[in-house]
Amino acid sequence: MQNKNTPAVETRALCKAYHTGDAALPVLREVALTIPAGSFAAITGPSGSGKSTLLSVLGCLDTADSGSLRLFGQEVAGADEKVLSALRGGTLGFVFQSFNLLPGRTALENVELPLRYRRLPAARRRALAAQALEAVGLSDRAAHLPGQLSGGQQQRVAIARALAMRPRLLLADEPTGSLDSASAAGVLECMEQLLALGTTVVLVTHDLALAARAPLRFEMRDGVLSPVN
Structure with a gap:
């Protein structure tokens, strides 16, 4: 039985690089992240810093090269496609800027x-x-x-x-990036409704005002994730 204090997301030394020919471009560098279940976390940072890549890894849409990723206490790094598909279909929810x-x-x-x-x-x-x-x-x-x-x-x-x-973890990548301020406020209200239902929300955004609404804030630069006080 899972402990109610088990974090929704827990990573340790998460690394990923993209390879072009013989060159390797590090995108995630030793990322350590803990997000308690039921919380609202925002990740900011410049374009190309690794934010979306991290979100894709957390959402089991991409894999890290090394390190540990636990979702609600379950080790995901190295899991087979059957396990990942079950997580995507039953535990995870996604919202993207492009609506899809x-x-x-x-x-x-x-x-x-x-x-x-x-x-x-x-x-x-x-x-x-x-x-x-x-x-x-x-x-x-x-x-x-x-x-x-x-x-x-x-x-x-x-x-x-x-x-x-009814996802346990919602991952949102720039969900308000193409919206006006009134529409963005409506989207935030919807996300807060999910939080009220107990869903953990992780938001990637360039909007610092939106990020400021999140009790947990992190900044990504050159693949390094740091907490924002």
Whole structure:
């Protein structure tokens, strides 16, 4: 049985480099990070500093070259694809700046789609998707295609998609980067709703004002992660 004090994220000496020919470009350098379960953490830093790479590794979308990564006490580094797929499908939620919505599907269908991987009955999937859209204030846009929605509304659909999955850990990469201030505020409210449900949220952003809303703050520079006091 997992201890309630087990961190959501715990890394030790996490390293990764990209290789071009004979040259190796270090992207993550001995990253040590601990994020308690249920907390809100923000990672800032200049472009190319390794922020998005770290988020991809935490989300099991990429792998580190060395070091330890534990998610809710489970060692992930070196795990096989079956374990990683189970984590992505049942523990992790993702929100990206690009929204990643299918243009030919309605907002409700986009939210419902990932639930298919959980083999839930159709009626249950539809109910969870409708509840998630209601939570982000988009019930009246359920039948709209992404092209009929504003950027802020599309991002809220993406958050509803994560919300419907009830993830234990939400990883958000520049979720407000292309939004105006009013839309960005709405996205933040949605994320705070997830926090209220007990979800751990890790946010990568260039927006220092947004990052300041997070109790835990870190800065990445040249692959080195440091806490911000």
